[in-house]
Amino acid sequence: MNASAIIRLKDVSVAYQKDLVLTKINLQIDEGEFVTVLGPNGAGKTTLLTTINGLGRIRGGEVWIFGIRLTPSRAGEIRKEIGYVPQILNLDPRMPIRVRDVVRIGRFGKVGLIHRLSSRDEDIVDEVMALTGIKDFSLRPIGHLSGGELQKVQIARALAQEPRILLLDEPTSNLDLRAQYELLDLIEQIYLERSITIVFVTHILSHIPPSSSRLLLMKRGKITFDGPRGRALQRNRIGDLYGIPDHDLPL
Amino acid sequence: MGFPITIFHYKFLLRAIFASILGGLGCGMIGVWIILARIPFVGVAMSHAAFAGAITGLLFGLNPLLMAILFALIASGLIGPVAERADLDPNISLGIIFSILLGIAFLGMGLLHGPKTEALNFIWGNILLLSDSDLLSLLIIVLVILLILILFFKEIMAVLFHREIARSVGIPERSIFYLLITLAGLTVALSLNTIGGLLIFSLIINPPSAAYQLTYDLKQMFFLSGLFGVISCLFGLLFSYLFNTPTGAVIIITSSVIFGIALIFSPKR
Ligand SMILES: Nc1ncnc2c1ncn2[C@@H]1O[C@H](COP(=O)(O)OP(=O)(O)O)[C@@H](O)[C@H]1O
Ligand SMILES: [Mg+2]
Numbered sequence: 001m002n003a004s005a006i007i008r009l010k011d012v013s014v015a016y017q018k019d020l021v022l023t024k025i026n027l028q029i030d031e032g033e034f035v036t037v038l039g040p041n042g043a044g045k046t047t048l049l050t051t052i053n054g055l056g057r058i059r060g061g062e063v064w065i066f067g068i069r070l071t072p073s074r075a076g077e078i079r080k081e082i083g084y085v086p087q088i089l090n091l092d093p094r095m096p097i098r099v100r101d102v103v104r105i106g107r108f109g110k111v112g113l114i115h116r117l118s119s120r121d122e123d124i125v126d127e128v129m130a131l132t133g134i135k136d137f138s139l140r141p142i143g144h145l146s147g148g149e150l151q152k153v154q155i156a157r158a159l160a161q162e163p164r165i166l167l168l169d170e171p172t173s174n175l176d177l178r179a180q181y182e183l184l185d186l187i188e189q190i191y192l193e194r195s196i197t198i199v200f201v202t203h204i205l206s207h208i209p210p211s212s213s214r215l216l217l218m219k220r221g222k223i224t225f226d227g228p229r230g231r232a233l234q235r236n237r238i239g240d241l242y243g244i245p246d247h248d249l250p251l
Numbered sequence: 252m253g254f255p256i257t258i259f260h261y262k263f264l265l266r267a268i269f270a271s272i273l274g275g276l277g278c279g280m281i282g283v284w285i286i287l288a289r290i291p292f293v294g295v296a297m298s299h300a301a302f303a304g305a306i307t308g309l310l311f312g313l314n315p316l317l318m319a320i321l322f323a324l325i326a327s328g329l330i331g332p333v334a335e336r337a338d339l340d341p342n343i344s345l346g347i348i349f350s351i352l353l354g355i356a357f358l359g360m361g362l363l364h365g366p367k368t369e370a371l372n373f374i375w376g377n378i379l380l381l382s383d384s385d386l387l388s389l390l391i392i393v394l395v396i397l398l399i400l401i402l403f404f405k406e407i408m409a410v411l412f413h414r415e416i417a418r419s420v421g422i423p424e425r426s427i428f429y430l431l432i433t434l435a436g437l438t439v440a441l442s443l444n445t446i447g448g449l450l451i452f453s454l455i456i457n458p459p460s461a462a463y464q465l466t467y468d469l470k471q472m473f474f475l476s477g478l479f480g481v482i483s484c485l486f487g488l489l490f491s492y493l494f495n496t497p498t499g500a501v502i503i504i505t506s507s508v509i510f511g512i513a514l515i516f517s518p519k520r
Contacts, residue, residue: 053419080421089413094463094519096287096472097412105409109421114402141467142412161420 006031006197007052012061014047021047023221034191036208037201039218040242045201046087049167053082080109083158087169093143099153100138103129106160128159132186148179165197172207184209217241266386267378271484273389274445279480280396281435282459283473287411292345293330294455299352300326301440302448305373306359319443323436331429376447378488378498388441396434408469450499457506461513479509
């Protein structure tokens with residue numbers, strides 16, 4: 001065991017009702033790594049992310065983040081340092097909240113109860129909005145955005161936390177080609193400029209970001225492969241992962 | 252009915268005007284989070300818990316208002332955890348709680364001896380028969396709501412935007428959510444003899460629904476919803492004073508008309 005790992009899962013199991021969704025997961029991620037989690041729908045990818053930021057409830061095992069044991073009482077503090085972009089947002093188009101306020105939410109945890117955002121906080125909000133290219137629609141109602149715009153806002157909100165870890169749950173899955181390309185580009189840029197530890201989830205082979213050198217393959221609640229990208233993306237492995245014949249794969 | 256206006260009448264009318272303003276404001280503001288969190292049944296469950304409490308109080312010779320508050324608080328404590336259960340739609344489980352409470356309330360009504368005027372007041376409300384302590388408790392709850400809105404506005408905004416995201420940025424989301432539900436329960440309990448347990452649901456739902464049609468700004472939505480609540484209550488009072496109509500009924504009709512107008516002029520359609 002490497003004690004300096006920024007994320008460490010030891011024999012972690014998670015269950016909803018009776019079924020185990022994660023089974024005895026062991027995982028270590030070092031600071032600054034860019035890890036992609038690949039696997040079919042229902043494999044437990046989302047559950048893995050919510051285990052890391054303490055939103056999910058674990059049944060067994062230990063989660064250590066920043067070298068601190070994740071417990072319900074410590075989860076709040078730890079989460080302030082973890083940016084999380086959840087998979088699907090079903091927003092009412094009439095939601096009375098505007099884009100900039102959604103990005104500001106990223107500062108709310110860090111600022112703490114009762115305190116107002118300082119001018120430094122507002123500067124951080126402006127800066128991440130510029131980085132993600134959403135300044136032009138900062139006053140638009142959040143429910144009026146396209147899928148790609150909404151994902152950028154989500155990423156901006158997560159970055160506003162100035163997080164040490166960024167968890168991205170299928171940010172590219174429901175976007176058109178151009179928006180996919182833009183978003184992957186943005187994520188690359190964030191990784192290269194800010195050296196944040198990133199865990200990126202997708203079920204789509206072609207969406208693995210170029211800078212992500214380490215891949216986790218997940219199937220039915222287990223990590224079936226953990227290693228360098230080149231070795232992960234072999235026909236037999238991917239065919240096995242998705243349960244389709246190797247020769248049909250577009251690799 | 253109101254002529255000639257004696258000092259005695261004047262005092263009751265003044266109280267009723269204050270109660271209308273406070274009740275409309277309180278219900279209008281808590282309605283915003285009931286609507287945005289999409290838990291309309293919380294309003295129903297709360298009003299029936301409070302109503303069952305009041306009837307229980309009458310039945311056992313206890314202070315009905317205190318019992319209404321107690322029942323509403325217990326309901327708040329139940330609703331939060333029930334709403335957390337992922338395997339059951341909260342609106343369904345709350346529907347179950349609400350029907351049990353309604354059963355208790357009507358059972359209690361049946362067991363009451365003598366005239367049921369006081370019990371009926373908790374169903375229909377009677378804004379013209381309020382005591383000073385009724386008014387004071389309404390004032391306190393409205394001030395508490397305003398204070399909490401001012402102190403925790405950013406947390407409330409985050410929770411109403413998306414509960415999971417609010418939690419993920421490190422906001423104590425559960426505490427905030429439970430606080431909002433508890434405030435809703437207290438407001439409902441304290442408005443029971445003003446607006447009535449049966450009609451309060453509309454006063455919680457209609458003003459914020461109207462405001463929801465008109466603005467993309469959360470602060471404005473709170474403001475408009477409170478305003479619509481006050482207008483509805485004052486209208487109801489005016490009509491009942493002039494034409495001796497039931498106050499609650501006119502409150503509901505007014506708030507529904509406001510909603511209809513908002514829908515017509517909504518930029519969101
Ligand atoms: N809240 C929940 N309640 C019950 N089962 C759930 C819940 N969330 C996820 N699951 C189940 O857990 C399994 C893993 O889900 P998830 O982590 O979302 O997978 P993935 O993100 O890889 O598609 C799935 O079989 C899913 O049906
Ligand atoms: Mg998922």
